[in-house]
Amino acid sequence: LKKVLRGVPRVVIMNLRYPGESWIDDTNEQLERLVADWPQATIADWRSASDNPDLLWDGTHPNEKGDDVYAATVAEALSK
Numbered sequence: 001l002k003k004v005l006r007g008v009p010r011v012v013i014m015n016l017r018y019p020g021e022s023w024i025d026d027t028n029e030q031l032e033r034l035v036a037d038w039p040q041a042t043i044a045d046w047r048s049a050s051d052n053p054d055l056l057w058d059g060t061h062p063n064e065k066g067d068d069v070y071a072a073t074v075a076e077a078l079s080k
Contacts, residue, residue: 002038011041012077017050019059044077046070 005011013035015028035041055066062070
């Protein structure tokens with residue numbers, strides 16, 4: 001990923017929410033490690049931002065209410 005995105009000045013990596021899946025925590029930890037030594041990259045914390053089930057149509061993806069929260073999560077990551 002770093003190789004493909006070399007030269008891109010700002011990279012936002014969205015972490016994941018997928019209730020009940022054992023691999024999610026490991027994947028989110030891998031994403032954190034990925035950006036730890038990549039100055040152009042930051043995590044957009046969808047997992048934390050989306051813990052209100054009223055924002056999700058399937059427990060993972062944003063519904064109309066969640067769209068604004070999703071966009072705000074990306075905007076917050078870009079402001080770091």
